[in-house]
Amino acid sequence: MRLARRMSRLGTETAFEVLARARLLEAEGMDVVHLEIGEPDFDTPSNIVDAGANALSNGYTHYGPSPGLGEVRERIAREISETRDISVTGDNVVITPGGKPIMFFTIMALVDSGDEVLYPNPGFPIYESMIRFVGGVPVPMRLYESRDFNIDVDEVASQITDKTRLMIINSPNNPCGSIITREDLEALAGLAKEHGIPVMSDEIYSRFLYRGEHDSVASFPGMREQTIILDGFSKTYAMTGWRIGFGVMPLELVEPISRLVTNSVSCTASFTQMAVMEAMNGPQDDAYAMVAEFKKRRDIMVEGLNRIRGVRCAMPQGAFYVFPSVEETGLTSRDFADRLLSEGGVASLAGESFGQFGEGYVRFSFANSAENIEKALDRIEDFVGKNTS
């Protein structure tokens, strides 16, 4: 079968491929520590599961409106108004099956062939994939390890042209765990306003912070009108498999994005939407406890990696990933990750799967038990010892 040409421009998220490879090795009897996939190892809190089950029993089993159920959109708007210090209503919210579709739909809705899009690199691979898919030109905003994996705002300013149609930012960042400082956010907001560039702000890790409070670019004066906030419940409430997230956006974008929902998935599952009502209204203890636990694991991971000769690991301030440099081993990041899995039994992701500036690095997720992390560290040390040239 002949594939449409556009398919050659669509990339992927390697995490799912590595997970499949790791599962195959496990089926052959190998013991693998999974540090590749970006999802909490905790189960969804039971009050949320119960709310979902009750919703199923109570008939939330039908199609709903494409942008989401009215009461859920309102509740999300209240949550975002309070946590981002802005004023939005349910009319600004579009609920989708996961946060990811908001990337897909925003890029589809705003980027024409030949338009330039600024995006973080290293960064979540779907940004670049989608920019290319719609025929746009990806313009990487480089995150520098020497700047704690942050951008150089002057460099970004020099990358803006009259073809720049969208800026994508992600704080806390996947894969680096870095946070954009308030000063940099303000400077980016200034650039976006000066040049009239909409910003898609991926804030899916906003609750996974190991210091300070979350800042959103949307909270700077005038920015609410040109920001699409992407957020969701997958990570915060360990609900990855439920598939629910949302975008909060200017009103003029709600109809086109909802039309994209109608054309693709129709709507998000109704019982899932009722479950997140409980996630937002119910006790937050489990969500806080998870972050506290992740902080402990982060410390074990960073300390352990920095003890290994040939590995250098910065301290992430958010999300649940570390992005150590493995350059000194002399292996490419792809070889390192491939062989660490097949020879060392640890699944990780090569830095280059997060863009060209990820080469030389590897991403490990610390959303795994402390015991498994310790086991992985021993294996990594062993592997690096055998392979450092």
Ligand SMILES: Cc1ncc(COP(=O)(O)O)c(C=O)c1O
């Ligand atoms: C930066 C970033 N944004 C968005 C998502 C998508 O999350 P969801 O599972 O809600 O679609 C992920 C998931 O890994 C992510 O890392």
